[in-house]
Amino acid sequence: xxxxxxxxxxxxxxxxxxxxxxxxxxxxxxxxxxxxxxxxxxxxxxxxxxxxxxxxxxxxxxxxxxxxxxxxxxxxxxxxxxxxxxxxxxxxxxxxxxxxxxxxxxxxxxxxxxxxxxxxxxxxxxxxxxxxxxxxxxxxxxxxxxxxxxxxxxxxxxxxxxxxxxxxxxxxxxxxxxxxxxxxxxxxxxxxxxxxxxxxxxxxxxxxxxxxxxxxxxxxxxxxxxxxxxxxxxxxxxxxxxxxxxxxxxxxxxxxxxxxxxxxxxxxxxxxxxxxxxxxxxxxxxxxxxxxxxxxxxxxxxxxxxxxxxxxxxxxxxxxxxxxx
Amino acid sequence: xxxxxxxxxxxxxxxxxxxxxxxxxxxxxxxxxxxxxxxxxxxxxxxxxxxxxxxxxxxxxxxxxxxxxxxxxxxxxxxxxxxxxxxxxxxxxxxxxxxxxxxxxxxxxxxxxxxxxxxxxxxxxxxxxxxxxxxxxxxxxxxxxxxxxxxxxxxxxxxxxxxxxxxxxxxxxxxxxxxxxxxxxxxxxxxxxxxxxxxxxxxxxxxxxxxxxxxxxxxxxxxxxxxxxxxxxxxxxxxxxxxxxxxxxxxxxxxxxxxxxxxxxxxxxxxxxxxxxxxxxxxxxxxxxxxxxxxxxxxxxxxxxxxxxxxxxxxxxxxxxxxx
Ligand SMILES: Nc1ncnc2c1ncn2[C@@H]1O[C@H](COP(=O)(O)OP(=O)(O)O)[C@@H](O)[C@H]1O
Ligand SMILES: [Mg+2]
Numbered sequence: 101x102x103x104x105x106x107x108x109x110x111x112x113x114x115x116x117x118x119x120x121x122x123x124x125x126x127x128x129x130x131x132x133x134x135x136x137x138x139x140x141x142x143x144x145x146x147x148x149x150x151x152x153x154x155x156x157x158x159x160x161x162x163x164x165x166x167x168x169x170x171x172x173x174x175x176x177x178x179x180x181x182x183x184x185x186x187x188x189x190x191x192x193x194x195x196x197x198x199x200x201x202x203x204x205x206x207x208x209x210x211x212x213x214x215x216x217x218x219x220x221x222x223x224x225x226x227x228x229x230x231x232x233x234x235x236x237x238x239x240x241x242x243x244x245x246x247x248x249x250x251x252x253x254x255x256x257x258x259x260x261x262x263x264x265x266x267x268x269x270x271x272x273x274x275x276x277x278x279x280x281x282x283x284x285x286x287x288x289x290x291x292x293x294x295x296x297x298x299x300x301x302x303x304x305x306x307x308x309x310x311x312x313x314x315x316x317x318x319x320x321x322x323x324x325x326x327x328x329x330x331x332x333x334x335x336x337x338x339x340x341x342x343x344x345x346x347x348x349x350x351x352x353x354x355x356x357x358x359x360x361x362x363x364x365x366x367x368x369x370x371x372x373x374x375x376x377x378x379x380x381x382x383x384x385x386x387x388x389x390x391x392x393x394x395x396x397x398x399x400x401x402x403x404x405x406x407x408x409x410x411x412x413x414x415x416x417x418x419x420x421x422x423x424x425x
Numbered sequence: 426x427x428x429x430x431x432x433x434x435x436x437x438x439x440x441x442x443x444x445x446x447x448x449x450x451x452x453x454x455x456x457x458x459x460x461x462x463x464x465x466x467x468x469x470x471x472x473x474x475x476x477x478x479x480x481x482x483x484x485x486x487x488x489x490x491x492x493x494x495x496x497x498x499x500x501x502x503x504x505x506x507x508x509x510x511x512x513x514x515x516x517x518x519x520x521x522x523x524x525x526x527x528x529x530x531x532x533x534x535x536x537x538x539x540x541x542x543x544x545x546x547x548x549x550x551x552x553x554x555x556x557x558x559x560x561x562x563x564x565x566x567x568x569x570x571x572x573x574x575x576x577x578x579x580x581x582x583x584x585x586x587x588x589x590x591x592x593x594x595x596x597x598x599x600x601x602x603x604x605x606x607x608x609x610x611x612x613x614x615x616x617x618x619x620x621x622x623x624x625x626x627x628x629x630x631x632x633x634x635x636x637x638x639x640x641x642x643x644x645x646x647x648x649x650x651x652x653x654x655x656x657x658x659x660x661x662x663x664x665x666x667x668x669x670x671x672x673x674x675x676x677x678x679x680x681x682x683x684x685x686x687x688x689x690x691x692x693x694x695x696x697x698x699x700x701x702x703x704x705x706x707x708x709x710x711x712x713x714x715x716x717x718x719x720x721x722x723x724x725x726x727x728x729x730x731x732x733x734x735x736x737x738x739x740x741x742x743x744x745x746x747x748x749x
Contacts, residue, residue, distance in 0.1 A: 155653055182658070190654030197653075202646040205665050206745060216664075217654045252744040268654060 103130035104276060104308050105154070105172055111165035112149050112158055116380060123379040124149050125332035131276065136302060136309040138319040138340070140355065141329035144376050147312045148198075150329075151278045154310075155189050156180070173275075191221045194269030198281040200261035204253035210237070210264055211249040217271040236267035241297055259290035266297065276308040277301075283318070295322065317359045320344055328352050331387040332379060334406075338413035349415040350394045386417065394419060426740075426747075433736060437729040444725045448718060449494065453487055459507040459712040481507055494718075503722075504715035508708065514719040517704060522686070524594055525700035527612070528619055528693070529685035535624040536631055537678060543628075544635025544674075545667060551640060559632070567629035572691035575622040579695065582618060590615050592697040619696040623689055627681075634677050638670035645669075671742060679735025683727035687720075 112124040124146040131137045139147050152158050154170060156177065170177040172188060180188070189195075197203045205213060214236055215229035224232070230249065237245035240263040253261055262282060269277055279298060283291035295318060302309050311323060319326055319340060326343045328336040328351065336349040347353045354372035374391035377383055383390055389399040396418055407420035460477055469477075478484045482493065497504055503514040543563075547556045566574070583591030590596065594615045599608065642648065643666050651665045652658070686701055693702035701720055708716035739746050 152649075157649065157653060159649075186655045186657065188655070189652065190656075195650075195653040197646060197650060199646060203650040205647045205651070205669070207668055207743060216656060216660075220655045220657070252748075254745050255748065265650070268650075271654070 101133075102174055104133045104135075105131040105310075106169070107150075107154070108169040108171075110150060110153055110168045110170065112146070112153060112162055112168075113165055114162045114379075118378075118380045121379045122382065123332050124153065125379075125382070127329070127332070127334055129327050129334060129337065131308050131310055133275070134302075134306045134308055135325065136311060136323045138323035138326045139310060139312045139329055140316055140319060140326055141314065142355075142372075142376055143314055145329045146332045146379070147314075147329055148280055151195070151280050151310065151312055154278060155193060155195060156185055157189075187221070190217060190269070190274070191272045192274050193276045193278060194272070194274035195278040196262070196265045196269050196280070196282050199285045200258050200265050201285065203265055204261055206253055209250050209252055210256075214264070214268050214271060217268045221272040232271070233267070236270060237264070239270065239301070240264070240267045242267075257290075258286050259293065262286065262290075262294050263297065266294075266301070270301065270305075273305070274307065276310065278310045278312070280312045281314065282311075284314070291318070315359070316355050328355065331377060331382055333387065333416065335388065335417070336413075336415040337406075338410070342410060342413050346410060346413070348409045348413070348420065349388075349417050350392045350419070351388050352415075354391075354393075388417075396422070429740075430737075433733060437733055441722075441726060441729055445498075445718075445722055446491075448721050448725070449491055450487075452714060452717060453490075457712050458483060459714060503719045506708075506713055506716050508711040508713040508716070514715045517716060518701065518719050518723060521699060521701045521704045524698060525686050525693075525702065527594075527616065528623070528698060528700055529687070531616060531620045532623040532627070533678070533681065533684060535620060536627050536681075537674070539624070540628050540631025541635050541674060544632040545639055545662070547632065547636040548639035548643065548670075549662065551636075563629035563632050566625045567627075569626055570691075571622055571626045571689055572695050574626060575619065575692050575695035578618050578622055589617055591618060594699055615696075619692050619698050622695075623684075623692050631674065631677060634673050635670065638673045639666060642666045642670040668742075672739060675738045675742065676735050679731040679738070682731030682734065683724050686727045687724045 107130065108128050110124055110127040111122065114121040114123065127146070127150055129137065129139075139150065141147055149158060149162070153164055153168075154177070156164075158164060164178060168178065172192060177185075177188065204210075208216075211230050211233045214233035215226065218224060218229040218232045219226075234245055234249060237248055242248050242260060242263050248256070248260075253264070256264070266282075277298075282298070283294050286294060298309065298311075299322060301307065311319070313319065316326075321340075323340045326336075326338060326340050327334050328343075328349065330351050336343070336347075336352045338346075343352070344356075347356050351372070358372060372391055373393075377387065377390070383400075384403075385401045386392070386395070386399040386404050389395045392399065399418055402418070404416045404418045404420075406414045406416050408414050409420045459481070460474055460483065475484070482490055485493075494504070501515075503518075506512050506514055506517055509517060543559055547559050550556050579591040582589045594612055595608075596611050596615075599611055603611075648661060648666050651661045656665070687705070690702040690706045692698070693700045694706055697703070701723070705717065705720040707713075708720065
């Protein structure tokens with residue numbers, strides 16, 4: 101069976117004053133129906149742009165380069181006209197964003213905004229859309245949903261607003277949900293609730309999820325597969341259990357080591373040394389080599405391809421070839 | 426809401442009183458008085474002038490003059506014009522009001538209608554060739570003095586091409602029995618040049634306000650979120666983005682509302698438009714204190730009303746203000 105979503109060699113460029121920027125530079129992955137794929141990486145590695153590209157929402161003057169391919173259920177998303185695109189946005193792929201405080205329009209009520217999304221894809225009356233909005237608020241676990249219908253976004257907390265965003269994304273029963281750091285802006289306790297809600301909705305609806313995060317800690321026990329992104333590329337990809345059992349790329353190991361863990365009374369936190377390079381000037385060879393604790397001489401000159409390191413487990417690192425991973 | 430409105434209205438009333446007192450005092454501090462000129466022009470005897478001074482009360486101490494002015498004003502009487510004696514100030518002002526309202530209303534409608542449309546267009550096509558040319562063209566017009574542009578337009582369309590009337594609001598030779606339609610058409614023809622002049626010089630401000638405000642909103646997350654859920658682009662632009670980019674423009678409208686009444690002194694003079702602007706200008710020239718004071722009070726009331734209306738509009742448009 102073909103995957104629901106296939107991304108092949110996705111490249112996004114921006115013209116800048118310092119030359120062309122390549123924030124997403126050859127990303128390939130696929131998501132099966134009902135699967136939860138986690139896309140993990142430090143801030144600035146190109147996660148959000150990748151997710152925006154799936155809906156063709158890369159902000160101008162950014163451009164998806166020819167040669168890139170995005171297929172939804174076999175349909176070439178990059179070849180679609182505006183109306184066909186609209187039938188994917190929100191209808192087949194829903195999206196929620198990092199900051200629920202700014203993702204809702206401040207001048208419209210909750211019912212207005214959910215109803216609008218319902219009516220964007222279905223020919224139903226305003227009254228029916230409102231009834232549907234109420235159902236959705238119930239489904240995302242908002243207390244007193246009837247009272248919340250006519251409330252404005254600023255009258256709700258961040259967690260409640262994120263639930264509303266989820267309700268909006270679910271309005272047209274999409275086959276896939278993109279969640280771009282959906283809990284980063286929220287309190288820790290609220291984070292857990294939102295993640296639980298997403299887990300539940302995914303199970304109930306059999307919806308595929310692309311969960312974008314910089315926090316490997318929320319991935320374990322939740323994602324089916326993990327793709328680790330660094331400097332505009334995927335550097336490692338494996339089933340979640342496999343990745344946590346045998347993290348292979350030095351960057352992944354670094355990320356795992358920097359997940360805050362409470363060991364007895366001591367909190368260990370080992371951030372990866374150095375910073376992400378700028379997308380206008382990626383390092384030659386392996387892009388991680390300047391920060392890599394295990395770099396070989398050839399890493400500075402030769403760019404490693406994706407190499408197998410196990411069952412459906414691949415990474416972009418010469419260590420795979422050396423068999424030392 | 427009611428408490429807020431009451432407080433806001435009281436504030437406006439107090440400001441109005443203070444402004445009126447200031448107007449009264451400032452006017453008396455400027456050199457010259459209404460009868461000096463009369464005396465010079467018509468070679469009246471000193472006794473006759475003194476008698477006139479006494480008649481108009483200008484020989485009284487300023488405090489006495491002020492109390493009698495306030496007493497009159499409270500009774501709705503703003504006094505009589507000295508220049509157009511014995512016409513009442515209120516009669517003069519009311520006779521000029523319709524012309525001012527017509528010109529000011531037309532200009533506000535055109536300026537905001539066209540300015541908003543062009544500003545939105547520029548924001549959507551930001552950094553395009555059309556955007557840049559519209560900016561240049563509107564700023565060029567903005568930089569022109571209104572009376573100068575008025576004179577140029579009057580010369581070109583009125584004198585060279587003989588297309589449009591350049592003065593007054595009615596054709597004096599028009600058959601007095603002409604139909605309603607003909608008379609309206611005549612007024613509209615007279616309206617074109619002053620209205621176009623004033624619109625042209627003020628358009629750039631509205632365009633810039635609208636362009637900047639919309640560009641700021643278009644960058645916000647909720648616009649991206651609206652697109653991401655498949656809302657049609659037209660709806661994203663007008664319902665989501667523009668609704669939120671309206672606030673600065675509403676503020677500007679409040680600020681400019683006095684234009685409805687005062688028009689532009691210069692443009693009314695150039696086109697001999699029988700409005701309040703030219704009335705005020707003539708009154709200043711003649712030191713016609715009661716008329717100056719009457720028109721100035723009307724304008725300051727308009728300024729305050731404009732601010733009040735803008736606040737009310739914010740209140741209606743923005744739920745965050747409503748809750749605050
Ligand atoms: N609108 C834009 N214009 C120019 N460059 C951009 C823009 N958006 C993102 N980028 C570049 O793409 C890089 C990756 O951005 P993003 O996808 O938002 O990263 P992430 O979501 O992983 O934190 C950024 O570091 C920035 O250099
Ligand atoms: Mg991001």
